Amino acid sequence: MICCLNPHCTQPNHATLSAACPTCGNPLERRLRGRYRPLKLIGRGGFGRTYFALDADRLNTRCVIKQFAPQTQGTKSFLKAVQLFEQEAVRLHELGEHPQIPTLLAYFEQNKYLYLVQQMIQGRTLYQEIAAQAAYSEGSLRQLLEDLLPVLHFIHQHGVIHRDITPSNIIRRKIDQKPVLIDFGVAKQFSEAIRYEPGTRIGTEGYAPIEQLRSGQAYPASDLYSLGATCLHLLTGCKPEDLYSPQEGRWLWQEHLQKQGRTIHPGLAVVLNCMTKDLVSERYQTAQDVLDDLQRLPKLEGAVPGWVSHQSDQSLFAGLDRPPISGPGQSAGLVMPTTALPSMAEPPSDASGPKSGPVSSRVSGQTSGKPASGPPKPVSNGPRPRPPTRPPISGVGWQSLATLKGHQSWVTALAFSTQQPVLVSGSLDDSVRIWNWQTGDLLHTLKGHARGVNAVAIDRRGQLLVSCGDDATVKVWHLSDGSLRHTLKGHLRDVNAIALGSGGNLVASASEDGTLKLWNLSQGTLLKTLPGSAGMLKTVALAEADQRIVSGGLDNTVRIWDAQSATTLRVLTGHTNTVNQVAVSPDGRLIASASKDRTVRLWNLAAGTLLHTLQGHTQEVNTVAFFPDGQRLVSGSSDGTLRFWSSQDGALKTTLSAHINPVHQVAVQEGGNVLATASADKTIKLWQWQG
Incomplete structure (x- = not known):
């Protein structure tokens, strides 16, 4: 053809x-x-x-x-x-x-x-969706906004206005159901002073705001208007021109909903009305402003897989001490409790959205969610049950506990909490997910990164979660309620790794821009930048009471830095390819480095000498972690296996076939008897020692 x-x-x-x-x-x-x-x-x-x-x-x-x-x-x-x-x-x-x-x-x-x-983006446009099915539910609409607003934030940050956002210019990608923004044919840069000749229509009638249709002028708020009009179409099933009364000069979309016997949360109605104000000055001015107000609304339980409802005075960890999932056919991360939608009562005052126009000012990168008001609810100190996804294989060794599913792309990051039965994961689907690893329940999904998440960490008190990603930011979250506390900006390229200090208030970050940065965790401020002399950095760790920084990257070396003077103390050579991850033993004596050269190397931190080269993986080694006793370590590779080693003599103890796809991250729970692995197969697997 x-x-x-x-x-x-x-x-x-x-x-x-x-x-x-x-x-x-x-x-x-x-x-x-x-x-x-x-x-x-x-x-x-x-x-x-x-x-x-x-x-x-x-x-x-x-x-x-x-x-x-x-x-x-x-x-x-x-x-x-x-x-x-x-x-x-x-x-x-x-x-x-x-x-x-x-x-x-x-x-x-x-x-x-x-x-x-x-x-080519395979999938259906939102116009095709609304033509083929019923109007969007409130939960579906909120999910769409949470997926698309970061895209608008991204293009606006690059100085571009789309100018033609409509249901026909958004495709729901078949492979992962993500909305994709297409047709930038009428996009323009902020700095351009383009004036279109009379009669040249830029944008689509019904979706384009008045300033765009009359004079060809457009602003970020113009795109937000078009997205808002698109949402009204999807929510009601009626085109925007049928939802607006020129005689009254106002939108009638809520009346249309009432005729259909439907209502939505008042706070969401305020957000949509603010997006679609006639006057530019009365609208939201940035996509982040809209996203901030959306995230302050109570979550809709059951509207999106894995969402849980929580009010401002509730802890995310309420119910962590309940029994694990049980019963035939119930596997962790797959079966969620069935609950009714929350009532549509008036929202609390801090979640009602803007009153008479867009929010005038906000702390950059910070949401208005209520911080945790104390430590999370303690859990029983008794024996911790495991999710019975299937009976364990008889015998001694590492046995499969559960498979957690939900991420839409490679899972790249894992961290256990030392205070609660909580596991945090990060993925290239741009999200951070918080799980109860005992029951397999997904507690919360955090969406703040504009691009993939590369690393996560939890402070020793179990109160703060830190993540970093390809959007060149480090984010600090309240673990108890999932609210964003700080967005740390300063790196010029992807942030590949983070490390939390033993003192509880220091964060180190390593970036593709070749620099290491030290941040104050509680204040969200930059303390120091260590100049890049070793090219792209892939990994970082802290040692010796946070006085030493260990890093690795594309120059095939492990570097030890003095944190105070910001100088390199030692350069450890021996790897013949990229160093993907470094780990420091609990007693601070050893460094383990995992490399693309298919080996793990053990070093004496104080002397900088090579102790052992651990060989056996058949593909690159992506991750390495010490056990709490410091006597053992585990490595994960693109060959899909975990290998367990003695840190004393470097001997291989056992090999576990963990995933068919590459293992990107391994984390060891504080007790040392539970492991979590993250893979390119989009899953997290939990393992328990039987013996």
């Missing part, structure tokens, strides 16, 4: 091997730029056509080709169209690093037409 690229052809789709189009007689272009094979026309407009194609250089990967072929040339409209098309290519190139924005693959001219090739 081949498609005719003549923009005037009335029937371009053909199942033919001929050299010319049977409809218009134009030669058929079998491969654009020698690699892109156009198969089917899938869209058309005033400026050109869109085709489904295969990329021969990428194993026939599916892609989308946009052809620029306006009907008029040489006019101001034509020149503006050229500018918009070229602008879309530039924007996609700049923004395509975000996982919810299509990646630009190519931009070129051929046969006097311009072509733009981009990643």
